[in-house]
Amino acid sequence: MAEVATSRIFPAASDQLLVVIDPVARRADGESVRIAKDVIGAGAADAKVCLPDGPEEFARVLARRGSRRPVVIGDDRALVRAVTLLHRRRELADCALSLVPVGGAVSLARSLGVPTGAVAAARAVLDGAERRMDLLVDDSDGVVLGALRIPPVGGVTRVREGAGGAGRPWLRTCRSLVRTLVPARPSGAVSVPEPGPTRLRVEVDGSTLVDLHQPVESVSVTPDASGTARVEVRPVSVGAEAAPLLAEARTVTVSGAHFRCRADGAVSGPVRTRTWVVREGAWGLVVPV
Structure with a gap:
């Protein structure tokens, strides 16, 4: 995941927090939720705790946060949901998110530098620093925080x-x-x-990296540290293993037969074409200093 320079350190004593506890986290590990809530409550000058019952209430709570800094207690899906909501409300640029990972799916959180232990993650909420990161935004206004792959691994x-x-x-x-x-x-x-090799056209910044005549095993797109995405296409090998095709680009378009994508632990599609654009430093996540 791409990141840019840390921009803000948050003094806990002067911070107003909105702690949103995802219902999946409450069901999955109530003890970790309680520990995180207690640590944050003891260290923050003003922390409001909300317990939404589902995605719609989760969205309403986040939209009505006012000047409070949002803290999500939940898994990777809860983090992606929060980033998506803030992006679609065009409020992501001015909002630093904090996450306390709770639940079964926390590999994305770990890759972003968030501690996976409840106590360490809660302390990072209080004493951490905002790290600005790149974001992939597609033409349906969806977001990708980590890497995406076509076809999805293990899909x-x-x-x-x-x-x-x-x-x-x-x-x-x-x-x-x-x-x-x-x-x-x-x-x-x-x-x-899922089906095996497929025929796709992959275009990077308007230039064709691979066309429909060449079957491919996989395509991966990962935000880079320079405001671009690393693109890797693995052609189907015949005899000797084919070397991957590599590129860096700000805009990536994939088209061809109906395909699915895996990104941030979720599978989307099928679609016939999709374009992703890199938004440099588009979102901020609070991580340990």
């Missing part, structure tokens, strides 16, 4: 079972065959592996 197409299989013996037979060929998944879902 699956999940088919929900239920009444839809009733009266369709052929469908039940196919599902039974799938169960014998793939590892078991949680009850109520069947996982089918």
